[in-house]
Amino acid sequence: MASLVGSRVERKEDKKFLTGKGRYTADINLANQAYAYFVRSPHARASISKVDVSKASNAPGVVRILTGDDLAKDKIGGLIAGWKIVSQDGTDMKVPAHPPLANNTVNYVGDHVAVVIAETLDQAREAADLVRVDYKVLKAVVKTSDALNSKPIHEGIDKNLCFDWGLGDKAKTDEAFSKAEKIIKIDLVNNRLIPNAMEPRASIGDYNPSSENLTLYTTNQNPHLTRLVLSAFCAIQPEHKFRVVAPDVGGGFGSKIYPYAEDAVIAWAAKKIERPVKWVAERTESFLSDCHGRDHITHAELAVKNDGKIVGLKVETIANLGGYASLFATVTPTYLYGPLVLGLYDIPVAFCNVKAVYTNTAPVDAYRGAGRPEATYMIERLVEKAAKEMGIDRAEFRNKNFISKFPHQQCLVHNIDSGDYSAHLNKALELSDYKNFENRRTESKSKGKLRGIGFCTYLEACGIAPSAVVMSIGAGVGLWESAEIRFNATGNVSVFTGTHSHGQGHDTTFAQIVSDKLGVPIENIDLVHGDTDKGPFGMGTYGSRSLAVGGTAITKACDKIIDKGKKVAAHMLEAKPDEIDFKAGEFIVKNSNKKKTIGEIAFACYLPGQYGEIKSPLPEGVEPGLKETAFYDPVNFSFPAGTHICEVEVDQDTGETKVVAYTAVDDFGTVINPMIVEGQVHGGVVQGIGQALYENAHYDESGQLITASYMDYTMPRANNLPELKIDYTSTPATSNPLGVKGCGEAGAIAAPPAVMNAVIDAIDTDISMPATSEKVCNALQENKKNNKEAA
Amino acid sequence: MQRVSLVINGKEVSRKIEDRTLLSSLLRDILSLTGTHVGCDTSQCGACVVLVDGKSVKSCTLFAADVDGSKITTIEGLANNGKLHPIQEAFKKNHGLQCGFCTPGMVMSVADLLKNKKNPNDQEIRDWLKGNICRCTGYQNIVAAVKDAASKM
Numbered sequence: 001m002a003s004l005v006g007s008r009v010e011r012k013e014d015k016k017f018l019t020g021k022g023r024y025t026a027d028i029n030l031a032n033q034a035y036a037y038f039v040r041s042p043h044a045r046a047s048i049s050k051v052d053v054s055k056a057s058n059a060p061g062v063v064r065i066l067t068g069d070d071l072a073k074d075k076i077g078g079l080i081a082g083w084k085i086v087s088q089d090g091t092d093m094k095v096p097a098h099p100p101l102a103n104n105t106v107n108y109v110g111d112h113v114a115v116v117i118a119e120t121l122d123q124a125r126e127a128a129d130l131v132r133v134d135y136k137v138l139k140a141v142v143k144t145s146d147a148l149n150s151k152p153i154h155e156g157i158d159k160n161l162c163f164d165w166g167l168g169d170k171a172k173t174d175e176a177f178s179k180a181e182k183i184i185k186i187d188l189v190n191n192r193l194i195p196n197a198m199e200p201r202a203s204i205g206d207y208n209p210s211s212e213n214l215t216l217y218t219t220n221q222n223p224h225l226t227r228l229v230l231s232a233f234c235a236i237q238p239e240h241k242f243r244v245v246a247p248d249v250g251g252g253f254g255s256k257i258y259p260y261a262e263d264a265v266i267a268w269a270a271k272k273i274e275r276p277v278k279w280v281a282e283r284t285e286s287f288l289s290d291c292h293g294r295d296h297i298t299h300a301e302l303a304v305k306n307d308g309k310i311v312g313l314k315v316e317t318i319a320n321l322g323g324y325a326s327l328f329a330t331v332t333p334t335y336l337y338g339p340l341v342l343g344l345y346d347i348p349v350a351f352c353n354v355k356a357v358y359t360n361t362a363p364v365d366a367y368r369g370a371g372r373p374e375a376t377y378m379i380e381r382l383v384e385k386a387a388k389e390m391g392i393d394r395a396e397f398r399n400k401n402f403i404s405k406f407p408h409q410q411c412l413v414h415n416i417d418s419g420d421y422s423a424h425l426n427k428a429l430e431l432s433d434y435k436n437f438e439n440r441r442t443e444s445k446s447k448g449k450l451r452g453i454g455f456c457t458y459l460e461a462c463g464i465a466p467s468a469v470v471m472s473i474g475a476g477v478g479l480w481e482s483a484e485i486r487f488n489a490t491g492n493v494s495v496f497t498g499t500h501s502h503g504q505g506h507d508t509t510f511a512q513i514v515s516d517k518l519g520v521p522i523e524n525i526d527l528v529h530g531d532t533d534k535g536p537f538g539m540g541t542y543g544s545r546s547l548a549v550g551g552t553a554i555t556k557a558c559d560k561i562i563d564k565g566k567k568v569a570a571h572m573l574e575a576k577p578d579e580i581d582f583k584a585g586e587f588i589v590k591n592s593n594k595k596k597t598i599g600e601i602a603f604a605c606y607l608p609g610q611y612g613e614i615k616s617p618l619p620e621g622v623e624p625g626l627k628e629t630a631f632y633d634p635v636n637f638s639f640p641a642g643t644h645i646c647e648v649e650v651d652q653d654t655g656e657t658k659v660v661a662y663t664a665v666d667d668f669g670t671v672i673n674p675m676i677v678e679g680q681v682h683g684g685v686v687q688g689i690g691q692a693l694y695e696n697a698h699y700d701e702s703g704q705l706i707t708a709s710y711m712d713y714t715m716p717r718a719n720n721l722p723e724l725k726i727d728y729t730s731t732p733a734t735s736n737p738l739g740v741k742g743c744g745e746a747g748a749i750a751a752p753p754a755v756m757n758a759v760i761d762a763i764d765t766d767i768s769m770p771a772t773s774e775k776v777c778n779a780l781q782e783n784k785k786n787n788k789e790a791a
Numbered sequence: 792m793q794r795v796s797l798v799i800n801g802k803e804v805s806r807k808i809e810d811r812t813l814l815s816s817l818l819r820d821i822l823s824l825t826g827t828h829v830g831c832d833t834s835q836c837g838a839c840v841v842l843v844d845g846k847s848v849k850s851c852t853l854f855a856a857d858v859d860g861s862k863i864t865t866i867e868g869l870a871n872n873g874k875l876h877p878i879q880e881a882f883k884k885n886h887g888l889q890c891g892f893c894t895p896g897m898v899m900s901v902a903d904l905l906k907n908k909k910n911p912n913d914q915e916i917r918d919w920l921k922g923n924i925c926r927c928t929g930y931q932n933i934v935a936a937v938k939d940a941a942s943k944m
Contacts (some may be wrong), residue, residue, distance in 0.1 A: 010883055017891025018898065020826015020866035020880040027825035122811075197891040198830050198926050250828075250892025251926050283831040503890030537819045587860045619845060679928055681890065686929030710835030710924065718920040718930040723913070747929075 002511040004522060008675035013507040014663075017524065022248040024200040025217050026280045033276035033318040034063050036266060037124035039114040039131045040288065041106035044140035044703020045153060048104050048133060056130035061123030064266070064273050065131065067114045068101040076100065076268055077234045079261060080323035080593070084474040085163045085334050085356075089471060093163040093285040096154035096358070099323040100234070100261035106135070107153060107323030108362050109286025109705055111263045117269060117277055127790035134364070140360035140703040143286050144297050144320040147357035153323075160230035160358045162321055162330065168351035168412050169340035174784045176312030176727065180303030184386040190374045191769045192295035192320070192697040192714060193365045193690075197502075199250020200281040201290060203263045206734035213241050216267045219256050221500050222540025225477065226259040227532050229327070237271065246530040249502035253687070254366035255290045256502070257542045258327035262289075263607045270415045287708040292697050295320040295369020296374050300341075310401045315341050321356050322363035328542075329365045332777045335473055336371030336464075336543075339413035343379040344421050344459035344641050345401040347413055360703045366542060368687055368738055368748040372460055380456045380753035384760075394757075395429055398457050399604025406731075414461055415738045416639045418731040424665040425457060428643035431725055432663035440647070450650040452662075454757025457643045462742030463735075465634035480633035481545070482536040483513065483553035485561050487626035489606035491599030492524035498538005499550035501532050504744060505676040506546060510554055512672055513738070517558040518598055521584020536629055544742030545641070547672065552736045553632035560628035565601045571619035572596055572604060602626045638733040640741040644750040646687070648758040657759055657778025659689055666746050669732045670739035677743045681726050684747020690716040691748070692755035696770050714770075795859045799824070801866025814850035814858060815839045818865060826866040826895045832925070837923030840896035841865045847903035849896075849922075868896035869902065879938040880904055887936035890925035897923045901937050910941050 015024050039051075053065040079098040086092055102113050114131055118124035141150040147160040155161070177183060197219075205216040214237040220226050227244040229234050249256060262279055267696040270277040281289075296319050303312035319333035337350040344645070369376075387397035402421040409415045429435070444451035464470060467478025484496040497513055501507060511525040528534050538550070562582050569587030570577040573594045581588050590594040596604075602616035607625040618624060630774050647661040662683055673679050694714035698706045732739025752769060759771045765779045799822065806821055818824040819864060830838035832867040837850040842864040842935070856857050869876045878901050881887070888894040897920070904919045911919065916937045917930070925933065 008875045013888065013891075014883040014888060015875070017888055018866075018875065018893050019870050020824070020881055020895050022826070022891045024825075024892065026829075027819075029820075196926055198836065198890065198924065199828070200830065202902075248891065251890040252924070282832065285837075504890070561906075578798045631914070679886045679889055679932055682929030684929075687926070697802050709833050712832055715924050715926070716929075717924060718917040718934065721917070721930060723934075724929065724931055 001371040003516050005516050005672050007673065009508055009512055009522065009673055011505050011508045012511060013505065023220050024199055024248045024250055025204060028204055030204065030276035031207055033119040033278050034273065035124045036269065036279040037121065037128045038112055038262065038278050039128050039133065041109060041111040041113055043106060043135055043137050044109050044142065045138045046106050046135035047138060048102060048106065048135055049132040052132040053114065055132065056116060056127045057129035058493050059123065059130055061119035062127045063117045063119065065114055065116050066101065066269055068099055068103045069581050071099060071101045071188065072103065072581060074268065076236060076264065079264065080229060080233050080327060081330050082327045082476040083331035085165055085330045087163045088166040093156045093330055095162065096157060100264040108360050109703055110285065110362060111323065112265065115269060116266050117273060141341060142355065142361060142699050142701060142703045144295055144318055144359065147359050148318070148355065153358055153360055162325060162356040162358060165354045166351065169349055169722060170351045172349045173312050173314055173351040177296055177301065177303045180311055181306045182304045182390065183302060184302045184382060184389055186382045186385055186537055188298045188381060189296045189768045190298065190377055191691065193293040193367060193695050194287055194697050195253045195255035195290060195293055196715060197251030197253055197255055200283055200286045201256065201260065201262065201350045202280040203266040204276060204278045205266040206276045207271040207274055209274045213243065214267060214271055215243045215244045216263060217247060218263050219249050219676060220250040221256045221502060221542060222258065223500065223530055223532050224498060224537045225540055226263065226499050229259050230264055230267060236264060236268050239721070243533045246500055249500070252502045253368040254293065254370055254542055257366060257540060262401050283710065284708050288705055289362060291326050291363045291365035292322065293364060294374060295364050298378050300378050300382050302386050304386055305392065308390055308400050310345055310347050313341060313347050315352040317354045319354055320354045320359055320361065320364055322359060322361045324363050326363040326365040328370065329363060332371045337375050338457065340372050340375035340414060340461060341379055342410050343376065344403055344419070344457055346403045347411060359712055363559045363698055368684065369745040370543065372745065373749045373752060376456065376458045376749045377753045380458065381756065384455060384757045385763060391653065395434065395456050398455065399425060406710045414637065417636060417734040418728060419639060419641050419667060420731050421457065422642055423729045424583060424641065425453055425643045427727060427729055428663050428665040431665065431727055432645040432661065434645065444649050448652060450652060450762040452648050452752045452758040452760065452762025454646045454761055455643065456754035456757065458641060458750045460640045460742070460746060460749055461637040461743060462544035462640060463634055464543050465549065465637055477539065478633065479539055481549040481553045481630055482538045482631045483550065483557045484536055484627065484629045485557040487561065487602040489603055491602050493518065493520050494526050494528055495554060496528045496535030497550050498535060498540065499546040499553065499609035500541045504546060505543065505673065509547065509672050510551060512553055512668050514558060517555060518561065520598065522576055530625050535736040535754050544744040545742045546734050546740050547738070548638045548733065549632060549634055551632050551738055551740060555737055556632050558626045560630060561626060564622070564626065564628065565598060566602060566616060567619055567622055567714065568601050569596045572617045616709065634735060636735040638669065638735055638741040640666060640668050640743065642746060642750060646754040646758040648755065648760070648762055650762045650776055652780060655769055655773040655780060657693055657773065657776050659722055662722060664747065664750065665727045665729060665730065666743065667728060667729045667731055668743040669741035671728065672740065673736050678726055679742045681747050682724055683725055684718050684745060685751045687748045688722060688751020689721065689755055691769055692752045693770050793856055795855050797858065800864060803943055810856060812855045814853045814855045817855040818850060822868050824865050826842065828892055828895060830892065835871055835924065836893065837900060838893050838896040840899040840923065842903060845906065847882045847900050866898060869898065877943045881936040881940035881943065885932045885936040886938055887928065887933045893923060893925045897933060899924065901940065905941055905944055911937065
């Protein structure tokens with residue numbers, strides 16, 4: 001059997017999706033189900049004196065209307081921030097209560113006030129219009145830049161400050177700056193984005209009053225954690241009587257890693273009315289109440305020697321958390337951001353300060369890359385600017401400062417095990433035909449277009465770990481992963497993982513690993529995930545962790561299967577276990593032709609006896625069955641890196657900016673399925689291009705979300721994009737036996753700075769994301785005016 | 792309430808429905824053909840595309856009553872006796888889908904394109920697909936799949 005690892009194996013999961021047989025949450029309908037519609041705040045900030053449901057309750061079809069008062073009466077707990085951050089002064093972060101239905105205040109447009117449950121969706125929606133809420137509108141704090149200077153929106157949280165966090169050695173950094181030959185400064189805004197998985201969120205609660213079992217079907221990347229939070233913190237249902245199912249999920253990008261208010265309310269409501277309750281978000285509800293991403297304001301400075309060697313870095317960031325602290329909201333701009341501000345450069349000292357603030361906007365949480373795109377955008381804009389100001393070629397400047405020896409202990413946190421940064425830079429230079437760029441610029445100019453080129457060389461930290469370390473810096477849970485390999489008596493295999501696939505192709509990639517490892521044909525392997533009643537507890541999918549952590553757990557469980565198989569084979573073949581080799585699905589006695597296939601061993605393990613014979617195929621002390629579980633806690637993060645080079649053309653008259661060439665060379669370590677990895681890079685890069693050129697969550701002064709539909713929020717479409725050139729280099733990770741590093745977020749991390757550096761190179765003016773036609777056009781006009789004045 | 796009669800995936804269907812019933816809702820909620828997805832409610836994302844008398848339309852903004860008497864093809868009706876249609880086959884071979892949510896609409900849009908244009912070039916494919924949003928694939932492998940399918944049809 002040929003090795004599958006490294007092959008472009010077509011996806012096992014595709015057929016169901018291509019024939020309309022996927023089963024997403026909204027596709028599920030339960031007998032006797034009622035429908036929920038949420039009453040949401042139309043105001044960014046208000047206090048509520050009364051929620052009057054009397055008229056709505058009498059509307060046709062209404063089953064029940066539940067409010068924050070009902071929630072409080074049932075002692076349902078609030079949503080949590082899962083990672084405790086400690087400020088520089090030693091105080092704990094400040095977190096406001098976050099009830100799933102508003103108690104007496106609302107803190108963003110779309111915040112949850114009440115839920116109307118009716119026989120049909122139309123009836124629920126119509127009755128929701130009749131719920132009368134007495135709001136006293138309060139002055140909202142909307143802008144990130146205003147938060148620290150505004151009156152608190154949450155009682156007792158002075159300056160709207162959640163925490164003021166520092167990382168690094170400030171004194172040493174100041175000293176390096178005092179001696180620096182050159183200091184390069186930059187001010188940046190990392191625009192707020194709306195994740196926009198194509199499947200809107202949905203939840204269905206189903207309670208059986210006799211068995212007292214509750215099932216929640218939900219659009220989620222992390223069902224076990226969702227159950228844990230809804231049990232332990234919201235106190236909706238004990239964990240052992242609670243099943244969370246995340247069936248087919250239509251994209252997540254971070255926005256579905258945790259339970260939302262709707263999940264808590266729907267689960268609780270179903271239990272309360274003892275009927276299934278279904279809720280499916282309209283797209284505008286998704287825009288308003290899915291957690292948003294990014295939203296940083298940053299000032300950064302780079303201390304450099306005249307020869308271009310970086311000697312220090314200072315970063316000050318204000319991160320907007322929105323109206324509440326969502327589950328991963330506090331770790332995203334700290335431990336997922338701060339350590340990465342160094343990029344892949346050998347920077348001797350650095351200090352990073354992050355102030356996280358509350359505003360009356362939708363909560364901000366992890367979105368594809370989570371902290372790492374923000375860090376990379378900062379350092380890559382800064383490095384490009386430094387190279388330009390110092391008259392050093394952008395590639396040469398980077399190469400000069402790359403970490404070149406591994407393992408490398410960075411001055412902030414990470415110990416990087418492997419990499420070869422010049423290798424991917426050089427490959428990208430060649431693939432993008434960098435040396436002839438100026439000819440292309442001239443050619444574009446002859447057509448009246450401004451052409452620019454921009455670089456991003458990035459470092460990523462994936463597979464966040466080890467548990468003991470992350471918990472020591474505030475994580476509410478350990479970040480290991482589980483796997484179970486369950487042989488069936490007939491020799492085929494069910495693989496259980498605690499990760500969750502919502503587009504990443506785990507069914508295929510994980511099966512490739514198991515097939516190679518155990519010598520079982522891939523069609524005889526099935527992956528099971530997304531159901532807390534089936535596999536062991538796991539930590540879900542985010543942070544490009546599934547393969548590095550979950551794949552390793554699978555590998556370890558396979559090793560246990562092989563160990564047990566050797567014992568059984570030895571007994572059956574009358575040899576000792578250490579005389580048995582396992583290869584390509586066969587247990588073979590060394591230097592002999594005596595062997596048993598793994599299928600025969602599985603059969604013997606489940607049917608350990610024969611008619612008419614007393615002798616068991618199992619050795620003494622070996623239990624029947626062939627099923628092994630492994631929990632794997634990584635020893636370190638994995639560190640993908642790469643070089644992306646973008647070329648844009650700008651129309652001088654309209655400001656329209658187009659990406660005309662894009663090259664990505666990534667080092668993801670070992671690649672299991674190059675076809676799937678390519679897809680991850682394409683998708684990530686396009687999301688990054690979206691951030692750079694099109695996407696922006698825009699709130700007006702009063703806190704109304706102006707971009708709350710696809711008519712208003714621009715998503716990259718097929719005709720906005722060129723064909724991307726993708727290639728790889730590979731330095732396998734040493735922190736896991738597969739050598740894999742993670743690939744899901746790289747594109748979204750690398751593309752924004754590559755694109756923006758190209759735009760700035762084209763128009764020779766600093767500009768913020770997204771570089772829309774309007775903004776670019778205005779910048780060009782301003783340029784012209786300034787040039788005229790100067791002349 | 793009114794009665795609509797349609798031929799859906801070759802099967803005659805007649806139902807009494809509320810006047811305001813959208814075609815997507817008739818398919819999904821009444822006929823349990825959940826392969827047609829609803830992603831945006833504003834005719835922007837294209838997850839709900841089906842063929843009405845051979846033409847691709849967004850079923851989330853079309854009253855079912857307005858297409859009374861039509862022939863509808865949904866994603867469930869594209870494969871023939873379990874054998875994937877060349878477009879479905881090409882999406883699989885070229886990794887033209889990830890989470891699968893936009894896929895039914897994407898495939899149905901492509902079916903309309905390839906009926907009218909035998910060998911579209913990259914730009915024609917990209918222009919045609921601008922009414923279908925995919926958040927996962929970055930479109931590149933979808934374009935490759937369309938070209939592959941065109942070569943086989």
